[in-house]
Amino acid sequence: xxxxxxxxxxxxxxxxxxxxxxxxxxxxxxxxxxxxxxxxxxxxxxxxxxxxxxxxxxxxxxxxxxxxxxxxxxxxxxxxxxxxxxxxxxxxxxxxxxxxxxxxxxxxxxxxxxxxxxxxxxxxxxxxxxxxxxxxxxxxxxxxxxxxxxxxxxxxxxxxxxxxxxxxxxxxxxxxxxxxxxxxxxxxxxxxxxxxxxxxxxxxxxxxxxxxxxxxxxxxxxxxxxxxxxxxxxxxxxxxxxxxxxxxxxxxxxxxxxxxxxxxxxxxxxxxxxxx
Amino acid sequence: xxxxxxxxxxxxxxxxxxxxxxxxxxxxxxxxxxxxxxxxxxxxxxxxxxxxxxxxxxxxxxxxxxxxxxxxxxxxxxxxxxxxxxxxxxxxxxxxxxxxxxxxxxxxxxxxxxxxxxxxxxxxxxxxxxxxxxxxxxxxxxxxxxxxxxxxxxxxxxxxxxxxxxxxxxxxxxxxxxxxxxxxxxxxxxxxxxxxxxxxxxxxxxxxxxxxxxxxxxxxxxxxxxxxxxxxxxxxxxxxxxxxxxxxxxxxxxxxxxxxxxxxxxxxxxxxxxxxxxxxxxxxxxxxxxxxxxxxxxxxxxxxxxxxxxxxxxxxxxxxxxxxxxxxxxxxxxxxxxxxxxxxxxxxxxxxxxxxxxxxxxxxxxxxxxxxxxxxxxxxxxxxxxxxxxxxxxxxxxxxxxxxxxxxxxxxxxxxxxxxxxxxxxx
Amino acid sequence: xxxxxxxxxxxxxxxxxxxxxxxxxxxxxxxxxxxxxxxxxxxxxxxxxxxxxxxxxxxxxxxxxxxxxxxxxxxxxxxxxxxxxxxxxxxxxxxxxxxxxxxxxxxxxxxxxxxxxxxxxxxxxxxxxxxxxxxxxxxxxxxxxxxxxxxxxxxxxxxxxxxxxxxxxxxxxxxxxxxxxxxxxxxxxxxxxxxxxxxxxxxxxxxxxxxxxxxxxxxxxxxxxxxxxxxxxxxxxxxxxxxxxxxxxxxxxxxxxxxxxxxxxxxxxxxxxxxxxxxxxxxxxxxxx
Numbered sequence: 003x004x005x006x007x008x009x010x011x012x013x014x015x016x017x018x019x020x021x022x023x024x025x026x027x028x029x030x031x032x033x034x035x036x037x038x039x040x041x042x043x044x045x046x047x048x049x050x051x052x053x054x055x056x057x058x059x060x061x062x063x064x065x066x067x068x069x070x071x072x073x074x075x076x077x078x079x080x081x082x083x084x085x086x087x088x089x090x091x092x093x094x095x096x097x098x099x100x101x102x103x104x105x106x107x108x109x110x111x112x113x114x115x116x117x118x119x120x121x122x123x124x125x126x127x128x129x130x131x132x133x134x135x136x137x138x139x140x141x142x143x144x145x146x147x148x149x150x151x152x153x154x155x156x157x158x159x160x161x162x163x164x165x166x167x168x169x170x171x172x173x174x175x176x177x178x179x180x181x182x183x184x185x186x187x188x189x190x191x192x193x194x195x196x197x198x199x200x201x202x203x204x205x206x207x208x209x210x211x212x213x214x215x216x217x218x219x220x221x222x223x224x225x226x227x228x229x230x231x232x233x234x235x236x237x238x239x240x241x242x243x244x245x246x247x248x249x250x251x252x253x254x255x256x257x258x259x260x261x262x263x264x265x266x267x268x269x270x271x272x273x274x275x276x277x278x
Numbered sequence: 279x280x281x282x283x284x285x286x287x288x289x290x291x292x293x294x295x296x297x298x299x300x301x302x303x304x305x306x307x308x309x310x311x312x313x314x315x316x317x318x319x320x321x322x323x324x325x326x327x328x329x330x331x332x333x334x335x336x337x338x339x340x341x342x343x344x345x346x347x348x349x350x351x352x353x354x355x356x357x358x359x360x361x362x363x364x365x366x367x368x369x370x371x372x373x374x375x376x377x378x379x380x381x382x383x384x385x386x387x388x389x390x391x392x393x394x395x396x397x398x399x400x401x402x403x404x405x406x407x408x409x410x411x412x413x414x415x416x417x418x419x420x421x422x423x424x425x426x427x428x429x430x431x432x433x434x435x436x437x438x439x440x441x442x443x444x445x446x447x448x449x450x451x452x453x454x455x456x457x458x459x460x461x462x463x464x465x466x467x468x469x470x471x472x473x474x475x476x477x478x479x480x481x482x483x484x485x486x487x488x489x490x491x492x493x494x495x496x497x498x499x500x501x502x503x504x505x506x507x508x509x510x511x512x513x514x515x516x517x518x519x520x521x522x523x524x525x526x527x528x529x530x531x532x533x534x535x536x537x538x539x540x541x542x543x544x545x546x547x548x549x550x551x552x553x554x555x556x557x558x559x560x561x562x563x564x565x566x567x568x569x570x571x572x573x574x575x576x577x578x579x580x581x582x583x584x585x586x587x588x589x590x591x592x593x594x595x596x597x598x599x600x601x602x603x604x605x606x607x608x609x610x611x612x613x614x615x616x617x618x619x620x621x622x623x624x625x626x627x628x629x630x631x632x633x634x635x636x637x638x639x640x641x642x643x644x645x646x647x648x649x650x651x652x653x654x655x656x657x658x659x660x661x662x663x664x665x666x667x668x669x670x671x672x673x674x675x676x677x678x679x680x681x682x683x684x685x686x687x688x689x690x691x692x693x694x695x696x697x698x699x700x701x702x703x704x705x
Numbered sequence: 706x707x708x709x710x711x712x713x714x715x716x717x718x719x720x721x722x723x724x725x726x727x728x729x730x731x732x733x734x735x736x737x738x739x740x741x742x743x744x745x746x747x748x749x750x751x752x753x754x755x756x757x758x759x760x761x762x763x764x765x766x767x768x769x770x771x772x773x774x775x776x777x778x779x780x781x782x783x784x785x786x787x788x789x790x791x792x793x794x795x796x797x798x799x800x801x802x803x804x805x806x807x808x809x810x811x812x813x814x815x816x817x818x819x820x821x822x823x824x825x826x827x828x829x830x831x832x833x834x835x836x837x838x839x840x841x842x843x844x845x846x847x848x849x850x851x852x853x854x855x856x857x858x859x860x861x862x863x864x865x866x867x868x869x870x871x872x873x874x875x876x877x878x879x880x881x882x883x884x885x886x887x888x889x890x891x892x893x894x895x896x897x898x899x900x901x902x903x904x905x906x907x908x909x910x911x912x913x914x915x916x917x918x919x920x921x922x923x924x925x926x927x928x929x930x931x932x933x934x935x936x937x938x939x940x941x942x943x944x945x946x947x948x949x950x951x952x953x954x955x956x957x958x959x960x961x962x963x964x965x966x967x968x969x970x971x972x973x974x975x976x977x978x979x980x981x982x983x984x985x986x987x988x989x990x991x992x993x994x
């Protein structure tokens with residue numbers, strides 16, 4: 003079982019294990035609290051006793067408060083659309099930065115980096131105007147379009163591609179592979195762990211993005227989950243933790259489950275790349 | 279060929295029910311500041327459907343936009359891009375902002391018949407105050423609230439107080455709160471007497487105190503504040519002393535969002551918060567509680583709060599007329615009464631409180647009528663030009679005093695100086 | 706470097722660059738222009754005011770407080786989140802008990818939506834019956850109003866940020882570590898190198914491109930992560946937790962002061978760009994690939 007083989011590490015002393023576990027529990031606290039509160043009646047949201055009765059009532063209330071089924075569909079389509087476009091566009095761009103010398107390369111790259119620093123909220127009014135001109139208000143495509151070219155992805159992939167040994171590329175060139183073939187058969191397979199990492203990050207980000215989707219959409223048909231989640235954080239009535247945590251679990255569940263299922267895949271893709 | 283096409287089109291139109299719609303419908307997009315989903319969206323959806331059925335030439339489509347802040351961001355962003363909604367419910371205190379952005383038209387533009395005038399005159403005066411600027415009425419009261427005091431009758435009994443007598447004056451509130459504050463053996467406070475939330479928008483609750491101390495925070499033209507008036511400083515000192523001197527109020531900034539929970543957890547015996555919390559507390563409190571007007575000092579008083587109905591300038595005249603019609607329809611007594619019962623907001627006209635439905639509700643649940651009775655003492659919510667910034671100057675000052683970083687006097691003098699600087703350009 | 710290659714490069718870049726220009730640089734340029742104009746009002750259309758918006762900024766005490774807060778915020782959150790991320794990745798990459806569980810635990814903050822998570826943290830910090838005070842109370846500590854006092858509020862916000870970010874950065878370190886040839890460690894083990902030596906001399910240089918990437922992002926995030934402020938403190942008490950971007954949001958979307966907001970945006974953008982680009986180009990040159 004090659005896939006099971008871990009890279010041999012200096013055998014972790016017990017101190018590391020304890021520290022790692024303490025940190026993990028700290029990191030999980032909010033999730034643990036969310037699970038506790040979501041499954042118990044609201045009077046137990048601040049009292050932790052084993053005698054607390056279990057209930058699914060909070061989930062029922064959360065589910066009924068907004069058309070979540072539709073929102074799930076919209077969000078899934080949206081993140082798939084964004085991720086797909088990002089992977090293609092940013093791979094091509096990163097490849098250009100690594101493979102070619104061309105005039106203005108550093109300037110263009112600096113321009114790309116600048117996007118990392120611009121907060122999307124700042125551009126709200128201008129981008130709304132653009133979407134409105136393009137007739138894309140209240141569409142999933144309109145929510146996604148400004149994110150299709152991700153500087154973050156270009157930067158990340160450039161860093162990764164740079165680490166790929168020159169000899170492999172030279173060997174492929176000798177065999178007569180074209181520019182795009184080299185990208186497809188050398189760079190992309192070797193960068194697989196990074197693609198997986200980026201996919202996780204991109205999906206988590208867009209799954210949880212809020213302000214832009216709210217402003218640019220009007221109808222249930224195009225709104226994502228977070229806009230639905232907003233129901234529960236209206237401050238006027240104070241905070242009802244039971245329902246917030248239930249809704250949080252509902253909306254985050256697909257991501258958490260996907261991550262659990264994906265873990266194997268994730269680790270294996272890492273392993274394969276690591277062994278080469 | 280042409281004939282066939284026409285037939286096909288007609289058939290299609292019939293299939294989709296288009297044949298029943300008159301040639302021209304006026305579309306009215308209507309932003310509503312409610313978290314998307316929720317029970318309130320169902321009520322508004324139903325209102326829109328009913329209205330559209332009664333007025334086939336108009337199509338009102340509600341768009342739910344989240345919190346008040348989210349809604350104004352969305353409305354003004356769309357307005358700047360040239361595609362604002364036709365109508366929107368927004369905070370009444372944002373009236374100055376909306377006028378300064380040239381986003382809305384006065385409601386008076388549409389008031390032509392004596393009947394219309396009677397309708398506009400039928401609201402509680404306190405609710406109209408925030409919308410009346412420069413001799414015009416800019417907003418129709420719709421989703422309105424006010425500050426009241428909730429008290430835990432059980433804890434009153436335990437402390438040896440009459441559970442049916444809430445404090446009537448500041449002095450009484452302090453005295454009662456002292457009896458209601460409990461400490462454990464180590465001297466740690468386990469239950470506070472009273473709390474007034476101070477996170478986010480402390481000015482609103484503070485306005486209760488200032489009004490009771492007989493001072494109004496800003497002039498009607500919205501160009502002059504009185505943050506450093508001695509009576510304002512005195513009101514703030516009272517608030518600060520509740521915690522610093524008497525130890526009956528939690529120290530530091532009290533979170534607005536957790537205040538109802540603090541009350542339900544019996545961590546505090548009396549709270550000041552919005553009438554909009556009534557339904558929440560009624561459903562979740564495991565003890566008997568009362569709702570009272572805020573205690574008086576020099577007099578009684580409370581600010582109003584909540585949202586008005588605005589009509590946007592960039593809409594076509596036909597759309598604006600349609601929106602006006604919708605506003606009138608929404609605020610008819612029977613509908614306003616139902617809205618108040620369903621949501622916990624205060625029904626906006628005396629006529630609504632005369633309807634059998636609301637009369638019965640108030641009789642069964644007298645706590646709901648407290649807000650109405652307090653309206654005679656209510657004042658406009660603090661609102662000026664450059665509203666949110668001028669208000670923030672006050673909020674910062676209040677928080678500085680409550681956290682002990684500044685004295686009440688220094689905090690209010692600084693706030694006034696900042697407000698004067700901001701309002702320079704509007705005089 | 707021939708013309709064909711140039712054409713290839715530009716073709717590959719074109720789609721991404723066009724989108725970046727349309728949705729980032731073009732609006733950013735519009736913002737730059739706005740920063741030299743007065744905020745338009747119906748009776749006063751916007752006019753050229755030169756550097757007035759910048760002068761207003763220099764006079765705004767809240768702006769300076771936001772700068773101070775933000776520098777503290779960056780100085781604490783960047784090293785802690787990057788260091789924690791590296792430790793997490795090294796642990797998970799090693800032969801530690803329960804790796805799958807640990808990986809999930811560290812990664813959860815990235816998956817949970819910030820609006821919801823901020824509310825949960827709000828509960829942790831709630832005085833008296835909040836989690837922190839319940840735990841403290843069990844040890845006889847007095848209740849503390851964590852978010853409600855100027856002395857602790859900013860620290861509380863930093864903790865949430867580190868919690869949210871570390872797992873995110875860990876992913877990139879992990880991906881990089883997995884790409885390192887395991888025979889290196891075997892060789893080091895044979896030669897009897899200590900763990901520290903191996904890390905210092907072998908892993909750290911190999912991780913350099915990732916570290917650059919993570920650092921640049923950490924710096925930028927230190928000026929971009931404000932979502933939780935909206936729920937937890939709204940910049941209070943008395944501006945103790947107001948960070949630059951939060952201040953910018955207030956000026957832009959609460960005060961609707963377009964000119965001033967544009968000026969803040971530009972200052973933020975230029976200082977970040979300088980820091981990040983210098984950091985990047987200097988480190989990138991030093992790193993060996």
